Amino acid sequence: MTLPTYFVSHGGGPWPWMKEQTGGAYDRLEASLAALGQAHGGDARSVLVVTSHWETPGFMLSSGSAPGTIYDYGGFPPHTYRIRYPAPGNPALAGRVAALLHAAGHPAGLDPERGFDHGTFSMLYPAYPEATMPVVQLSLRRDLDPRVHIEAGRALQPLRDEGVLILGSGLSFHNLRQFGPAGALASRAFDGWLQETMAKAPHERTAALLRWEEAPMARAAHPREEHLLPLMVVLGAAEHEAAACVYHEEDFFGSLTVSSFRFGSA
Numbered sequence: 001m002t003l004p005t006y007f008v009s010h011g012g013g014p015w016p017w018m019k020e021q022t023g024g025a026y027d028r029l030e031a032s033l034a035a036l037g038q039a040h041g042g043d044a045r046s047v048l049v050v051t052s053h054w055e056t057p058g059f060m061l062s063s064g065s066a067p068g069t070i071y072d073y074g075g076f077p078p079h080t081y082r083i084r085y086p087a088p089g090n091p092a093l094a095g096r097v098a099a100l101l102h103a104a105g106h107p108a109g110l111d112p113e114r115g116f117d118h119g120t121f122s123m124l125y126p127a128y129p130e131a132t133m134p135v136v137q138l139s140l141r142r143d144l145d146p147r148v149h150i151e152a153g154r155a156l157q158p159l160r161d162e163g164v165l166i167l168g169s170g171l172s173f174h175n176l177r178q179f180g181p182a183g184a185l186a187s188r189a190f191d192g193w194l195q196e197t198m199a200k201a202p203h204e205r206t207a208a209l210l211r212w213e214e215a216p217m218a219r220a221a222h223p224r225e226e227h228l229l230p231l232m233v234v235l236g237a238a239e240h241e242a243a244a245c246v247y248h249e250e251d252f253f254g255s256l257t258v259s260s261f262r263f264g265s266a
Contacts, residue, residue: 001043003160004264005153005234006036007168009247010052010123012179013073014080021077025253030126032247032260037127039266045163046090046134047124048097048156050230052170053117054139059101059108059152062137063094068115085121090134093164097138097156104155106141106148119169138233144225146210146232153236160264166237168230172259173221183220184255190221191248191257198243198261206239231261238263 015026053072054060067089071081091112098108116124120137141148156166172194173187193215197208209232212218212225222228235243247260 001161002264003040003044003163003165004241004262004266005160005166005168005238006246006263007170007172007231007234007261008033008036008123009171009173009258009260010119010169011171013076014083014118014122016122016125017080017083018077028249029247033123033126036246040165041128043163044133044165046093046136047128047165047167048093048136048138048159049120049124050138050140050166050168050233051117051119052140052227052230053119054114054137055142055144055226056109056139057142059098059106059141060111060114060139061094061097061108062089062112062114062116063091063110064089064112064114065091067135067137069121070115070117072117083121085116085125085131087116087124087128087131087133087135090136093134094136096162097136097159100155100158101152104151106152106155123167123169140226140229144229146212146229149229149232150206150209150236150239153233154239156233156237157239160237166234168234170227170230172228173256174227175221175223177223178220179256180253181255184257186217186220187255187257188250189216190218191259192216193218194259194261195245198245202240205243206235209235235263241265
């Protein structure tokens with residue numbers, strides 16, 4: 001079975017552990033992630049997370065067998081700094097991914113000490129709350145070149161036939177200075193462009209993403225594009241398949257438009 005790939009807007013900070021503070025702000029995102037886990041609870045054997053919270057000069061893979069936790073956020077309640085998402089790693093998968101990237105001309109290294117960042121554990125907890133699914137993280141390359149990340153995704157396509165669910169963890173809108181009413185217009189304009197782009201023919205879709213900075217209010221939505229680049233990887237891994245919007249809301253935190261996408265059939 002060929003698994004689809006996903007770009008997930010992962011929300012902010014350790015939100016699954018802050019329901020008393022956030023009320024129902026994350027209900028729709030949580031439901032979409034739970035549906036993702038239910039859809040692939042039986043056919044996926046491991047998850048590869050392309051995380052927007054890890055940048056390295058060249059691609060790197062988390063290769064430890066029991067990754068720890070990285071609390072890469074600040075100003076949250078004390079209990080959120082004791083979170084543990086004890087999913088196992090998969091050193092063999094990390095080596096397989098590195099080999100595929102190297103064969104495609106993109107050398108990748110292994111980091112046995114790298115723990116799960118919040119873009120990984122906050123997204124995976126609603127999808128796989130039992131934390132038994134093995135997880136490997138793939139970093140972004142620090143130059144944030146969209147072409148390189150699409151090429152990396154192309155190299156990873158065989159994993160989809162090997163029981164590996166490839167998830168790109170980012171945000172369709174990521175301007176923390178305008179994370180509220182000030183970001184409403186930019187998030188709506190950029191999301192509209194994303195929706196139109198995802199519906200294009202594959203070659204047109206890829207060409208548009210390579211020129212993403214030409215999109216309406218692109219730099220207002222992504223002053224720095226690290227939360228968009230995971231989309232490039234997961235698209236590259238399913239480049240010729242149809243996209244579907246699997247999560248969308250226009251009032252995230254009261255004003256923001258955000259989306260997640262699947263590439264390929266569920």
